[in-house]
Amino acid sequence: MAFSRSFIYAALVILLGILARWDRSRKPPGGTKVPPCPKNGLLIVGHAFQIPPFHSWLKFKTWTDELGPIVGFRIFGRENIVISSEKIANNLLRERGTIYSSREHLTMAADYLSGNLRPLLLDYNDRWRRGRKLMHRLTMASAATSYQPMQLLESTRMLYDLLRDPSQYELWFHRYASGLIFRIGYGKAIRTGKEEHAQRILEVVHTVERIASPGSYLVDSLPFLKYLPEWMAPFKREGRRLHERELNLFRTLLRDVQAEVEQEARAGAMVPAPPSFARTWLESKDAFGLTEDEAAYVLGTLFEAGSGTTAAAMMSFILAVVLFPKWQQAMFEELDRTVGGSRMPEFQDIPNLPVSSVTAGGVPHQLVVDDVYNGYFFPKGTTVHANQWAIHRDPELYPDPETFNPDRWLNPSYPTYREPLDKYPCLQNFSAFGFGRRICPGMNIAENSLHLLPARVIWACKISKRKGPDGVGITPPLYDYTTGFNTQPRPFEFDLVARSEEKRAAVEVAFGIAQASDPLASTVDYTLGHSLCQLGE
Incomplete structure (x- = not known):
């Protein structure tokens, strides 16, 4: 057995050496050149050891400052480029989207974790389309x-609890995002954010983030490792x-909605359950040509995309307000002038609140044919x-990019x-949502949330630094x-407090109305929770 293992390891090293030599022998076509590349790339591994396992974009920014807006690097013989210009990113990923819309194949995340069903990680193929x-x-x-009615309802619940207990701000933002997507996706309510089904699906989100992060698994850089016997892999x-x-989990969520649809049909229900992503697919299966598992992953992916990103953006928004209080004052003035003190901001107020908006590393694309851009050859x-x-x-x-300055969007200069x-x-089309045919599909929903939530939070709340024992802000x-x-x-x-008792009272009244008018208020989702518990570990 020891000899067998040694032979396999030796064969792998030889194969890597051949791969590295073959890669170095490739020359760009005449009249083109390769992108500038960081120094000190190593034999076989290339620049793999220069890229940190976390927050790799900081290292990419250092390379950009040294080498320009297009930087090439290699990892185990595989070509990579970093683009640090919005214009160049648009030129390639949007205008040439037919050839720049695939994905680097991550063996662990795509094959083993996702069964080649997760749209985020699929190649640019028929299943993805x-x-x-x-x-x-x-x-x-x-x-x-x-x-929008569901966003108004969930944001009212979020604001009520944020005023009641600001220390759990992460929970309230996550509950807003996951509660909204759960309503839209499956017609189910999340009450506390700590329910079994809510925790299970957030666990899936965190697992995807961990496994699909660059450098998490060697097999992603050396795909032939998947041919190793399982005892070695x-x-x-x-x-x-x-x-x-x-x-x-995804099957159970979808099948629970299917059972509801079938029960309604048998009972001849006059008032069907609320619409949802799952119900839309179930009622129009033939129009999309997806298997049950493919549809289950599409719906689950939409939850993954919506549950984490909106909450994360809101946490960054709160941090910005704490660090740069003068912009909170500008929002106070705009909101008081436009909305007043007795009601919360609504969607119809948003066009009159340009100061009160918040804008959101993306997932890499892969080139499917050779290409040349500005004289650079990309294989x-x-x-x-x-x-x-x-x-x-x-x-x-x-200009002055390290300064937090919302005036960039408000001042003609x-x-x-x-x-x-x-x-x-x-x-x-804001670039943080991605580019071209891989742009975030939930952008329209996210935009509505990221207009409404900051406006409502700052309308009702005053946010400031927490005072330390010496009375100085931390x-x-x-x-x-x-x-x-x-x-x-x-x-x-x-620290977060209500801006006035009038505003606190308005939030409490709105919360009571929202609770009373919630179409899912009478459902506690015991059936769903029971089904998920049966899945076990």
């Missing part, structure tokens, strides 16, 4: 508008176990990283200013964020 068709139907602008057992767990299979950290620090678009202000600033770190590709500020302290 079928799933995208369903996503578009569920999240297009007209559909997003129909979800524990990632296989881990991946299969996690896949079975999440697939059972087929190149992985393309649009580095949002650097893009949003481009001094040509964002800045290059990012657009008119009219009753439409801009907005999140449509300044939280500007950048102390969690790892993974959906990052958020680590917990920080701040």
Whole structure:
């Protein structure tokens, strides 16, 4: 057995050496050149050891400062480029979307964790297109508008609890995001954010973030490791176990809605249950050509995308308000002038609240054919990283980029200013949502949330630094964020109080009305919770 293992390891090393030599022998076509590359790349591994396992965009930004807006690097013979210019990212990922819309194949995340069913990680293929068709139907602008009553309801609950107990701000923001998507996705309510089904699906979200993060598993860089026997590849057992767990969860959520639809049909219900993503698919299966498992993953992916990102954006918003209080004062003045003190902001107020908006590392694309851009040659299979950290620090678009300055969107002297202000600033086509055919499908829903939530929070609340024992405000770190590709500020302290008793009373009245008018108020989801408990570990 020892000899057998030694032989396998030796064969792997030889294969890697051949791969590295073959890769170095490739030359760009005449009249083209390779992108500038960081120094000190190593034999076989390339620049793998220069990239930190977390917050890799910081290292990419350093390379950009040294080498320019297009930087090439290699990991185990695989070509990568980092783009740090919004213009270049748009030119490639949007205007040439037919060849830049695939994904680097992450063996652990795509094959073993997802069973090649998760749209986020699929190649640009027919399965992805079928799933995208369903996503578009569920999240297009007209559909997003129909979800606004649910956003108003969930934001009222969030604001009521935030005023009652600001220390649990993370829970309230996560409950808003997951509660909204759970209503939209499955027609179910999340009451506390700590229910079994809510925790299970958030566990799936965190697992995806961990496993799909760059450098998490060696098999992603060396795909031939998947041919190792299972006793030498524990990632296989881990991946299969996690896949079975999440697939059972997604199936159960979808089948519970199917059981409701069938029960309504048998009973001849005059008032059907509220609409949902799942119900839409069940009632129009033939139009999308998806298997049950494919649809289950499309719906689960929409939950994954919506539950974490909105909450993370709101936590960054609170941090910005704590660190830069003058902008909170500007929002106070705008909200009081537009909305007044006796009612909360509504969607119809948003066009008149340009100061009170909040804008949101993306997932890499993969090039499917050879391409040339500005004289640089990119071979087929190149992985393309649009580095949002650097893009949003481009001094040509964002003068003095390290300064928090919402005036960039409000003052005509800045290059990012657009008119009219009753439409801009907005999140449509904002690069943080991705590029081209891989742009975030839930952007319309997210935009509504990220207009409404900041406006409501600042209308009702005054936020400030927490006072220390010496009476001096405690300044939280500007950048102390969690790892993974959906990052958020680590917990920080701040003070939050109602701006007035009139506003607190208005929130309490609105909360009571929301509770009474909630179409899901009478359901506690015992059936769903019981089904999920049966899945076990």
